[in-house]
Amino acid sequence: MNPETLSALGEPNRFRIVELLRTGPRSVNDIRGRLGLRQSQVSQHLTVLKAVGLVEAEPHAQQRLYKLRAQPVKQLHKWIDRYRCIWEERFEQMDELVEEMTRKEKSDAAGRK
Amino acid sequence: MNPETLSALGEPNRFRIVELLRTGPRSVNDIRGRLGLRQSQVSQHLTVLKAVGLVEAEPHAQQRLYKLRAQPVKQLHKWIDRYRCIWEERFEQMDELVEEMTRKEKSDAAGRK
DNA sequence: TACGAATATTCGTTGACACGAATATTCGTG
DNA sequence: CACGAATATTCGTGTCAACGAATATTCGTA
Numbered sequence: 711m712n713p714e715t716l717s718a719l720g721e722p723n724r725f726r727i728v729e730l731l732r733t734g735p736r737s738v739n740d741i742r743g744r745l746g747l748r749q750s751q752v753s754q755h756l757t758v759l760k761a762v763g764l765v766e767a768e769p770h771a772q773q774r775l776y777k778l779r780a781q782p783v784k785q786l787h788k789w790i791d792r793y794r795c796i797w798e799e800r801f802e803q804m805d806e807l808v809e810e811m812t813r814k815e816k817s818d819a820a821g822r823k
Numbered sequence: 824m825n826p827e828t829l830s831a832l833g834e835p836n837r838f839r840i841v842e843l844l845r846t847g848p849r850s851v852n853d854i855r856g857r858l859g860l861r862q863s864q865v866s867q868h869l870t871v872l873k874a875v876g877l878v879e880a881e882p883h884a885q886q887r888l889y890k891l892r893a894q895p896v897k898q899l900h901k902w903i904d905r906y907r908c909i910w911e912e913r914f915e916q917m918d919e920l921v922e923e924m925t926r927k928e929k930s931d932a933a934g935r936k
Numbered sequence: 937t938a939c940g941a942a943t944a945t946t947c948g949t950t951g952a953c954a955c956g957a958a959t960a961t962t963c964g965t966g
Numbered sequence: 967c968a969c970g971a972a973t974a975t976t977c978g979t980g981t982c983a984a985c986g987a988a989t990a991t992t993c994g995t996a
Binding site for chain 1: 831
């Protein structure tokens with residue numbers, strides 16, 4: 711995973727665009743109307759999203775249909791999946807480390823006496 | 824899901840910190856050494872990460888052990904999971920929309936004759 | 937080819953933020 | 967309580983990105 715993708719999604723309006731595109735492909739003007747943004751804003755954000763590979767465009771006459779790309783979404787899922795050990799609430803590591811520190815403190819104190 | 828979490832993760836050094844914390848809790852100085860950052864930078868980034876709820880600190884004497892919090896990671900997983908329909912490569916929606924547009928074009932052309 | 941619709945791009949401005957240096961705070965210990 | 971270690975916070979600086987307005991481009995059609 712690269713932080714660029716996350717950074718792109720971190721911008722509120724881009725996030726909204728992505729959320730909208732989840733429900734299906736949309737034209738620029740469609741997005742503009744639904745999200746209440748200026749046309750240039752939508753195009754600019756879509757350019758950023760396209761640059762990081764999150765979306766792609768399909769031309770239809772003057773319109774461009776934007777849709778999400780599978781790969782980065784899949785990658786994001788794979789990345790966050792590596793954090794299972796966290797969200798499944800395993801605190802053994804923490805406990806171990808705390809224990810270790812406590813032992814060290816005690817031995818330090820003992821050694822210093 | 825809120826974009827704030829993603830924005831926090833979008834900063835490269837914060838991303839590295841989170842990746843490091845995935846392997847277990849760390850002290851500020853530990854993070855500093857492993858990632859080659861200045862102390863103030865580490866503290867500042869940890870402050871941001873704490874503000875959005877991604878990490879929490881546990882004091883041990885002068886040290887603070889930072890560790891990831893389960894909730895936001897879980898939330899992130901839940902959010903990205905709603906995009907299954909994307910990464911499982913379903914293009915029916917797209918095809919439908921394209922068809923619809925094609926039909927419209929044809930009827931337009933027919934109506935105009 | 938001229939025109940309009942849809943979209944892209946440029947440009948100047950403004951606010952946010954990452955960084956480093958310096959200083960402040962917390963906390964255990966002599 | 968003075969001191970040092972670990973961490974937090976403040977402050978000034980420079981950079982970058984979002985925004986709006988304006989302009990440019992693309993493409994179908996008369």
